[in-house]
Amino acid sequence: MEIKIIEEPIALKELVEIARNQFGDLVKAVVDIDREIIAIGGELHADEEAILLEQGSKQNNLWGINLWPGMKQEEWVEFDSFINIRPSQNNRSREVENPKIRERIINILNKLVIYE
Numbered sequence: 838m839e840i841k842i843i844e845e846p847i848a849l850k851e852l853v854e855i856a857r858n859q860f861g862d863l864v865k866a867v868v869d870i871d872r873e874i875i876a877i878g879g880e881l882h883a884d885e886e887a888i889l890l891e892q893g894s895k896q897n898n899l900w901g902i903n904l905w906p907g908m909k910q911e912e913w914v915e916f917d918s919f920i921n922i923r924p925s926q927n928n929r930s931r932e933v934e935n936p937k938i939r940e941r942i943i944n945i946l947n948k949l950v951i952y953e
Contacts, residue, residue, distance in 0.1 A: 843875040848951045852906040864904040870941045871898040882918040910952050
């Protein structure tokens with residue numbers, strides 16, 4: 838599957854289709870909270886992270902999440918990825934621990950995914 842960079846709003850049904858073609862009901866994504874873009878479609882968060890870094894993103898702005906497009910909007914984001922383990926940013930687990938970063942991620946998703 839090809840990694841896509843989402844810069845313009847996409848329909849939720851597109852994420853459902855990506856999930857169906859990959860993991861069944863899950864889409865891995867990496868969000869650049871500075872550039873407000875999302876990479877999707879990689880087998881690993883690290884693959885999506887690498888593409889964003891090649892395109893000028895900065896490591897400390899990239900956060901890995903899982904999207905479950907078949908779930909209710911308030912439950913569809915899982916803030917879990919190995920790329921989130923960053924002791925230098927006080928993030929010592931796979932979870933995105935900082936509530937302000939989580940909020941930024943949700944705001945970017947709300948802007949870029951048309952949840953129907």
